Amino acid sequence: DTEVTQTPKHLVMGMTNKKSLKCEQHMGHRAMYWYKQKAKKPPELMFVYSYEKLSINESVPSRFSPECPNSSLLNLHLHALQPEDSALYLCASSQGLSYGYTFGSGTRLTVV
Protein backbone atom coordinates (compact mmCIF):
# COMPACT_ATOMS: atom_id res chain seq x y z
CA ASP A 1 0.00 0.00 0.00
CA THR A 2 1.63 3.24 -1.18
CA GLU A 3 -1.25 5.61 -0.63
CA VAL A 4 -2.46 8.22 1.79
CA THR A 5 -6.24 7.95 2.11
CA GLN A 6 -8.33 10.94 3.14
CA THR A 7 -12.01 10.94 4.07
CA PRO A 8 -14.40 12.45 3.35
CA LYS A 9 -13.56 13.78 -0.12
CA HIS A 10 -16.07 16.60 0.24
CA LEU A 11 -17.55 18.23 3.34
CA VAL A 12 -20.03 21.06 3.78
CA MET A 13 -20.47 22.32 7.31
CA GLY A 14 -22.16 25.18 9.11
CA MET A 15 -20.26 27.58 11.32
CA THR A 16 -21.67 25.98 14.47
CA ASN A 17 -20.95 22.39 13.46
CA LYS A 18 -18.25 20.03 14.68
CA LYS A 19 -16.71 17.71 12.12
CA SER A 20 -13.52 15.70 11.64
CA LEU A 21 -11.25 14.95 8.72
CA LYS A 22 -9.48 11.62 8.63
CA CYS A 23 -6.17 10.58 7.10
CA GLU A 24 -4.70 7.07 6.99
CA GLN A 25 -1.48 5.54 5.68
CA HIS A 26 -0.06 2.02 5.93
CA MET A 27 3.44 2.67 4.59
CA GLY A 28 5.06 2.71 8.02
CA HIS A 29 5.76 6.42 7.74
CA ARG A 30 6.46 8.06 11.10
CA ALA A 31 5.81 11.68 10.11
CA MET A 32 2.39 12.98 9.11
CA TYR A 33 1.29 16.44 8.06
CA TRP A 34 -1.77 18.63 7.53
CA TYR A 35 -1.71 21.27 4.80
CA LYS A 36 -4.31 23.84 3.78
CA GLN A 37 -4.61 24.95 0.17
CA LYS A 38 -6.69 27.89 -1.03
CA ALA A 39 -7.64 28.22 -4.68
CA LYS A 40 -4.72 29.03 -7.00
CA LYS A 41 -2.27 29.05 -4.07
CA PRO A 42 0.37 26.53 -2.97
CA PRO A 43 -0.25 24.31 0.06
CA GLU A 44 0.50 25.88 3.44
CA LEU A 45 1.72 23.82 6.37
CA MET A 46 -0.59 23.59 9.39
CA PHE A 47 0.71 20.79 11.62
CA VAL A 48 3.50 18.19 11.74
CA TYR A 49 3.38 14.99 13.76
CA SER A 50 6.56 13.02 14.29
CA TYR A 51 6.34 9.62 16.01
CA GLU A 52 2.74 10.45 16.99
CA LYS A 53 3.72 13.64 18.78
CA LEU A 54 2.92 17.15 17.61
CA SER A 55 6.22 18.74 16.59
CA ILE A 56 5.14 21.79 14.59
CA ASN A 57 2.04 23.97 14.86
CA GLU A 58 2.19 26.85 12.41
CA SER A 59 0.16 29.16 14.66
CA VAL A 60 -3.08 27.61 13.50
CA PRO A 61 -6.29 28.90 15.19
CA SER A 62 -7.62 26.66 17.96
CA ARG A 63 -10.78 25.93 15.97
CA PHE A 64 -8.54 23.39 14.19
CA SER A 65 -7.48 20.57 16.52
CA PRO A 66 -5.18 17.81 15.27
CA GLU A 67 -4.96 14.33 16.74
CA CYS A 68 -2.70 11.38 16.01
CA PRO A 69 -4.22 8.30 17.71
CA ASN A 70 -1.60 5.93 16.26
CA SER A 71 1.21 5.82 13.71
CA SER A 72 -1.19 5.17 10.81
CA LEU A 73 -3.95 7.63 11.54
CA LEU A 74 -4.21 11.41 11.65
CA ASN A 75 -7.36 13.38 12.37
CA LEU A 76 -8.22 17.05 12.12
CA HIS A 77 -11.11 18.11 14.32
CA LEU A 78 -13.02 21.18 13.18
CA HIS A 79 -15.19 23.42 15.36
CA ALA A 80 -16.77 26.84 14.86
CA LEU A 81 -15.11 27.41 11.51
CA GLN A 82 -15.44 30.55 9.43
CA PRO A 83 -16.30 30.79 5.71
CA GLU A 84 -12.69 31.82 5.01
CA ASP A 85 -11.61 28.37 6.26
CA SER A 86 -13.12 26.87 3.11
CA ALA A 87 -10.24 25.20 1.27
CA LEU A 88 -8.70 21.92 0.18
CA TYR A 89 -7.17 20.17 3.19
CA LEU A 90 -4.32 17.87 2.31
CA CYS A 91 -2.71 15.19 4.42
CA ALA A 92 0.79 13.89 3.74
CA SER A 93 3.22 11.40 5.22
CA SER A 94 6.94 10.64 4.99
CA GLN A 95 9.47 8.26 6.51
CA GLY A 96 11.28 11.22 7.99
CA LEU A 97 12.63 14.69 7.35
CA SER A 98 15.04 13.69 4.58
CA TYR A 99 12.53 11.54 2.70
CA GLY A 100 9.97 12.39 0.06
CA TYR A 101 6.38 13.17 0.91
CA THR A 102 3.30 11.24 -0.19
CA PHE A 103 0.10 13.30 -0.35
CA GLY A 104 -3.52 12.25 -0.17
CA SER A 105 -6.17 13.45 -2.60
CA GLY A 106 -7.53 15.94 -0.08
CA THR A 107 -10.83 16.93 1.50
CA ARG A 108 -12.66 19.81 -0.15
CA LEU A 109 -14.19 21.74 2.78
CA THR A 110 -16.91 24.34 2.38
CA VAL A 111 -18.04 26.36 5.42
CA VAL A 112 -21.46 27.95 5.05
Next chain:
Amino acid sequence: KQEVTQIPAALSVPEGENLVLNCSFTDSAIYNLQWFRQDPGKGLTSLLLIQSSQREQTSGRLNASLDKSSGRSTLYIAASQPGDSATYLCAVAGAGGTSYGKLTFGQGTILTVHP
Protein backbone atom coordinates in the same frame (compact mmCIF):
# COMPACT_ATOMS: atom_id res chain seq x y z
CA LYS B 1 12.87 31.97 6.15
CA GLN B 2 12.96 29.78 3.06
CA GLU B 3 11.39 31.27 -0.06
CA VAL B 4 10.73 29.30 -3.22
CA THR B 5 10.08 30.94 -6.57
CA GLN B 6 8.89 29.29 -9.76
CA ILE B 7 9.21 30.72 -13.25
CA PRO B 8 7.21 31.00 -15.44
CA ALA B 9 3.88 31.31 -13.61
CA ALA B 10 2.11 29.93 -16.68
CA LEU B 11 3.18 28.27 -19.88
CA SER B 12 1.20 27.30 -22.98
CA VAL B 13 2.86 25.14 -25.62
CA PRO B 14 1.88 23.00 -28.61
CA GLU B 15 2.04 19.26 -28.26
CA GLY B 16 5.45 17.74 -28.87
CA GLU B 17 7.56 20.61 -27.55
CA ASN B 18 10.31 20.11 -25.00
CA LEU B 19 10.01 22.50 -22.11
CA VAL B 20 11.76 23.65 -18.95
CA LEU B 21 10.25 24.76 -15.67
CA ASN B 22 12.42 26.67 -13.22
CA CYS B 23 12.55 26.73 -9.43
CA SER B 24 14.81 28.75 -7.14
CA PHE B 25 15.15 28.77 -3.36
CA THR B 26 16.85 31.13 -0.95
CA ASP B 27 18.22 28.82 1.76
CA SER B 28 20.56 26.05 0.63
CA ALA B 29 20.12 24.13 3.91
CA ILE B 30 17.77 21.53 2.48
CA TYR B 31 17.36 17.78 2.74
CA ASN B 32 15.83 17.40 -0.68
CA LEU B 33 13.74 18.99 -3.43
CA GLN B 34 10.59 17.42 -4.77
CA TRP B 35 8.57 18.17 -7.91
CA PHE B 36 4.82 17.57 -7.77
CA ARG B 37 2.00 17.66 -10.24
CA GLN B 38 -1.49 18.82 -9.28
CA ASP B 39 -4.58 18.48 -11.44
CA PRO B 40 -7.45 20.93 -10.75
CA GLY B 41 -9.17 20.19 -7.43
CA LYS B 42 -6.99 17.15 -6.80
CA GLY B 43 -4.16 16.18 -4.49
CA LEU B 44 -0.44 16.29 -5.23
CA THR B 45 1.31 13.58 -7.20
CA SER B 46 5.04 13.23 -6.64
CA LEU B 47 7.03 13.29 -9.88
CA LEU B 48 10.66 13.35 -8.82
CA LEU B 49 12.64 13.56 -5.57
CA ILE B 50 16.22 14.83 -5.59
CA GLN B 51 18.29 14.45 -2.44
CA SER B 52 20.58 17.36 -1.53
CA SER B 53 23.64 15.28 -2.46
CA GLN B 54 22.30 14.45 -5.93
CA ARG B 55 22.51 16.46 -9.15
CA GLU B 56 19.62 15.01 -11.12
CA GLN B 57 16.86 12.44 -11.32
CA THR B 58 15.03 11.00 -14.30
CA SER B 59 11.67 9.31 -14.75
CA GLY B 60 10.42 8.61 -18.25
CA ARG B 61 10.08 11.92 -20.12
CA LEU B 62 10.91 13.91 -16.99
CA ASN B 63 14.34 15.02 -15.86
CA ALA B 64 15.00 17.21 -12.84
CA SER B 65 18.31 18.81 -11.91
CA LEU B 66 19.47 20.39 -8.66
CA ASP B 67 22.23 22.93 -8.04
CA LYS B 68 22.06 23.36 -4.29
CA SER B 69 24.87 25.89 -4.03
CA SER B 70 23.10 28.30 -6.38
CA GLY B 71 19.63 27.45 -5.09
CA ARG B 72 18.21 26.30 -8.42
CA SER B 73 16.34 23.37 -9.90
CA THR B 74 14.89 22.73 -13.31
CA LEU B 75 12.27 20.27 -14.47
CA TYR B 76 12.65 19.23 -18.10
CA ILE B 77 9.66 17.67 -19.87
CA ALA B 78 10.40 16.03 -23.20
CA ALA B 79 7.90 15.66 -26.03
CA SER B 80 5.03 17.26 -24.13
CA GLN B 81 1.51 15.82 -24.41
CA PRO B 82 -1.96 17.27 -23.64
CA GLY B 83 -2.12 14.92 -20.66
CA ASP B 84 0.82 16.82 -19.14
CA SER B 85 -1.44 19.84 -18.62
CA ALA B 86 -1.50 20.56 -14.88
CA THR B 87 0.07 22.76 -12.21
CA TYR B 88 3.65 21.83 -11.39
CA LEU B 89 4.88 22.59 -7.88
CA CYS B 90 8.43 22.64 -6.60
CA ALA B 91 8.99 22.07 -2.87
CA VAL B 92 12.10 22.00 -0.66
CA ALA B 93 12.47 20.19 2.66
CA GLY B 94 14.23 22.48 5.12
CA ALA B 95 17.24 21.22 7.06
CA GLY B 96 17.98 24.21 9.24
CA GLY B 97 16.75 27.36 10.92
CA THR B 98 13.06 28.20 10.96
CA SER B 99 12.48 25.98 7.91
CA TYR B 100 13.70 22.85 9.72
CA GLY B 101 11.28 19.98 9.24
CA LYS B 102 9.04 21.93 6.85
CA LEU B 103 8.24 21.48 3.17
CA THR B 104 8.09 24.89 1.49
CA PHE B 105 6.32 25.23 -1.85
CA GLY B 106 6.72 27.57 -4.77
CA GLN B 107 3.66 29.24 -6.30
CA GLY B 108 3.59 26.72 -9.13
CA THR B 109 3.70 26.79 -12.92
CA ILE B 110 0.41 26.24 -14.75
CA LEU B 111 1.20 24.22 -17.86
CA THR B 112 -1.18 23.90 -20.80
CA VAL B 113 -0.25 21.64 -23.71
CA HIS B 114 -2.61 22.05 -26.65
CA PRO B 115 -3.04 19.53 -29.47
